[in-house]
Amino acid sequence: MASIIEVEGVTKIYGGSVTAVDDVSLSVEEGEFVTLLGPSGCGKTTMLRLVAGFEAPDRGRLIIGGDDVTDVPPYRRPVNMVFQDYALFPHMNVWDNIAYGLKMAGANKSDIPPAVERALQTVEMQGQSMRKPHELSGGQRQRIALARALVKEPRVLLLDEPLAALDANLRANMRVELKHLHDRLGLTFLMVTHDQTEALVMADRVVLMENGKIAQQGSPTDIYEHPQSTYVANFIGSSNLFRGSVVEKSDTAITVSTGNAKLKAASMRALASGLQGDVMICVRPEKARLLKAGDDTSGMNAIAGTVEELLFHGNSVRVKVNLESGEPFMVDVQLSGSAADTGLPEKGAGVQVAFAPENTAMFPPEARR
Helix, strand or coil, X not given: CCEEEEEEEEEEEECCCEEEEEEEEEEEECCCEEEEECCCCCCXXXXXXXXXXXXXXXXXXXXXCXXXXXXXXXXXXXXXXXXCCCCCCCCCCHHHHXXXXXHHCCCCHHHHHHHHHHHHHHCCCCCCCCCCHHHCCHHHHHHHHHHHHHCCCCCEEEEECCCCCCCHHHHHHHHHHHHHHHHHXXXXXXXXXXXXXXXXXXXXEEEEEECCEEEEEECHHHHHHCCCCHHHHHHCCCCEEEEEEEEEECCCCEEEEECCEEEEECCHHHHHCCCCCEEEEEECHHHEEEEECXXXXXXXXXXXXXXXXXXXXXXXXXXXXEECCXXXXXXXXXXXXXXXXXXXXXXXXXXXXXXXXXXXXXXXXCCCC
């Protein structure tokens, strides 16, 4: 599929000393839903504003739809943005808010009403055109902001934390609705968020940023299952991280020594990485199992430890185990019935934490971008 956005070696510096975006290159395919993810100050919002044209790069080029738009103003780019606070005009009704951009662009008057109606239908807000923004719920205001951005039929829709103003339940529902809208329209979506769940649920590809650079990018499954650095493993979900040293390599696995245990990683990512010497080992809590001391662990990685704490999370219990090395290890145990019927170990019990070699990620300890 052809790329619609090309960011080529872009750098943005504020005040002569603060590098918000540092020599970033990124390609976005037409029709793709890409999420720029990361904590405050990582450069994700600056990246979005550079694509929108609200900021100019100090170095590098921006290409949209095959055209160099580095020096093109926002209103001449084939993009439109949905802002975090929606930016609806409070004195205008829904219809006028949506029509405003078309009027400013000099659209033919006869073309505006059907375009507004199509936009309202797209976001399923027919019959609401005469209401003012203050008469709408948060979810409805978000839909109108989307309609206003879509009415000009941009090639790329930019979304700046579009769900941040919603309460938790509505936010969860709108994640799914926004994903369905993307699938239905087939437009290119480029979204900024600091919420990892939003990124994993909605995006075709997640671009995780750190200190103005891209730390890792890939599909939600890839970036979750195969983190390439401690930063990625910690930011995306929960992780058990501990050090080890490579002692053996074969065509099918890498063996690492850590404390009194030897662990294997069998993922193709680990095998292709050329790891040697010291490494970081990453295991997700839900990928591990709790076994009794002495239970069969054939084909599994296993480390002995002692249960320190059990934390009830509704449909699961997080068990904190102190390994023989003294390091903590978290195991998430799913509950099919009551916690009492699950056979959970008691605090102080000796156990083994076991996990499959294919669920064992490894990367160099200095693997930070």
